[in-house]
Amino acid sequence: MVELQVHLPAARSPGRDPRLGGGQVGALDxxxxxxxxxxxxxxxxxxxxTRIFDRFARDGVSGGRGGRGVGLGLAIVAQHVRWHGGTVTVLDRPGGGARFVVDLPVVRSSSAALGLP
Structure with missing residues (x-):
């Protein structure tokens, strides 16, 4: 995998330790x-x-929001990823926490098909 480090805005918040979260993007072979x-x-x-990707699933797992939310965020992510022919999974993050992994197929299209010059 060719890796490109991407630091999410939350990881750059003032006073936040960047080791607490973040992300990366890579092209697979x-x-x-x-x-x-x-x-x-x-x-x-x-x-x-698998249940955390179901609508309204909260399962007693709460993140940094103190358990607030209705359990739609990950369901919406999973649905959009499936619509694009991809998969989303959750793994253990090295050092603790969770790692969410989204794999999407690369679709080549011409700029004309996208309405670009």
């Missing part, structure tokens, strides 16, 4: 692009890793 987003929260237990 099989024609996919991978986005990895690290979260420094409590992580996601293995038995909940």
């Amino acid at each position: 099989d024609g996919r692009v991978r986005f990895e987003v690290d979260d420094s929260g409590p992580g996601v237990p293995e038995d909940r890793r």
Whole structure:
């Protein structure tokens, strides 16, 4: 994988330790692009890793928002990724927390098809 480091805005917030979260983007050899987003929260237990992508699933797993939210964010991500022919998974983040991985196929299109000059 060819890696390109991308630091998400939250990781650059004043006073925030950049080791607590962040992400990277890379091109895989099989024609996919991978986005990895690290979260420094409590992580996601293995038995909940598929359910957290369901609508309204909260499963008692709370992040840095104190358990607020209705459980739609990850469901929306998963739906959009599927619409584009990709996959989204959650893994353990080295050092603790969760790592969310989105793999998308690279689709080549002409600039004319995109309405560009």
